[in-house]
Amino acid sequence: MRFNTSTLLSILVMLLGGLLLWHADAFLGDYQIYIIKLIFINAILALSLNLIYGFTGMFSLGHAGFMAIGAYVAALCVLTPEQKEMMWILEPIMPPFDQLFTPFWIAVLAGGLVSAVVALFIALPVLRLGDDYLGIATLGFAEIIRVLLTNMTPITNGALGIKGIPEHATPVTCYIWMLITLIVLARLLFGNFGNVLRCIRDNEIAADVMGINVFRYKVLSFCLGAFFAGVGGALLGSHLSTIDPKMFNFLLTFNVLMFVVAGGLGSLTGSLLGAGIITVLLEWLRILEEPMTIGSLEIPGVPGMRMVVFSLALMGIILFRREGIMGTRELTWGKLVARFRRHPEGGRA
Template sequence: MKRRDIILTIISIVVLFLFVLYANNNFNPYQNRILNLCAIYVVLGLSMNLINGFTGLFSLGHAGFMAVGAYTTALLTMSESAKMRTFFLEPMMSPLDKITLPFFIALLLGGLLSAFIAFLIGAPTLRLRGDYLAIATLGFSEIIRIIFTNTQTITNGALGLKSIPNNTNLWWSYGTMLFTLLVMIALINSSYGKAFKAIREDEVAAESMGVNLFKHKVMAFVIGAFFAGIGGGLLGNLLGAINPMMFRFILTFNVLLIIVMGGMGSITGTVLSAFVVTSGLEYLRVLDESINLGFVQIEGIPGLRMVVFSALLMIVVIFFRNGLMGTNEFSWDKLFNLFKRRPFSKKGVGQ
């Protein structure tokens, strides 16, 4: 990397730090919540893009890994009194009812447990391909959700968890987002990243060149699940309450929507799409409410924002079939080339 690029990257990180500092002190809780969700969905989108976009595995089990991370982090950060109030039907099993850990350790354990479960799931399922792999991972995700629904003494069953400490703030969200970005960039630009892309393009050719297909598929699957668990933990401690119904297939679909819209196999596209989709859904909420223009009042139509948002997505899919970025990535050279004026040719216009 050029010295200029390193300096500009450091400046960008400092600008992000200053923005988070300003937003944390001046934005209202609603605005901060949207910014938190944007950063969390960047983490979730990058984790899924590693599996689906860069490695070419059609996995639909992301909601299950998020559930593991969210429940683990929540259970380990809740106080003993909060657990007693929450588990009123059946008492929580010992010694989990008396364990309270710092947020960072609980978040890390949530990610590691998600990665471990992904390793167990990946061993039998990653030998499948295409639609069969999608069905298998979706099935395992539903199994995880059903287990959480029926383990009353561990997860409080269908009632879910309440009184979860609101540890997630802008510093945690954007710090985790930045860490995930750096890890993904380093991973994709390494020899492992090249092996992932080779598997995506042609498994037979990759294997003939000496790439261990199963090893690299499991690696991508486990790393993606780890960051999905981290994102789930951040989301659970942001919302303050979770239940198994939150982690249905629709949650996986939302993350899949982000990476498809941004570009399968593009880190930059995932970041842009996460912010566009998350903030766009909130800004379009005004369509569901009455709009007073002063001289006329337009009655809102419930559900109109989803219709408009879906129409915008269709436009993007039609005109950007590979997503907003395709497989392209941001670079400082490309940015500066946009502002450079090309010199006129010495030849005549008609020549």
């Protein structure tokens, strides 16, 4: 790694962000901290799906399934044996899961690894499909995973889900995992590996003719995206402190897809912006689901109205700004420094 101006500025900003989050309790309330953690988790999920869809061109709708695997594996790792014995009331928990107990960081890593392994078994038969067929197949596998979690009661506690998960997903922890995801993907995608993925995305036949092992690279991209989806699911489970199979439905994948499309397919910066902006707006628009009084007019709350608004917004983005906020562009220090050097007096030419 070359420690040029851009690298040093990035390190400085990352350290400053970590320092601010370390003392976030002093100037932010619980709800603001909740939103900040959710933004970091959603950013991880958006980055992982953008790798699969935006950079490799694989239309996958199975992200919720990988998130579910990561969440359940991490929860089984961080719950104490005593908690598991009390919680599994329908059927006793199966050995060796009853005695499994690890630190949180190892649990998150385990959630990502198990998701990647499951993704490998899914990828081998499915990634030979393309376009809409791939989306339908991955959606089917996500639904299979959800049904298995509902019925594997000795391991997952069935439809009751898992409650009382320790809240180890602090703002700093979520921030560090988001940075790990961003740095790993940036190092891969802004090199030869990323060039190969873009070639496959733009013209798979041409990539094959050039001697690229298309299937191998697609499998690697799919499994790496699933790994970080599992990490995001593990953090989400700890953040919410409770999980159940109903959480991991198609709507969850749709939300992540919305982050990616709004930010820009093929842009890591776009994924971060899309996750941040939409997460804040989704929370802010909860007001639409509550009763409102405007003068003498009383408007009853409509559950789900915020998702209707965002569905319309997504349709608008697809129709009028298909490339999203950033398109395929990235926001880099080099561009900012060059702009500052050209206009050192606040932007005047």
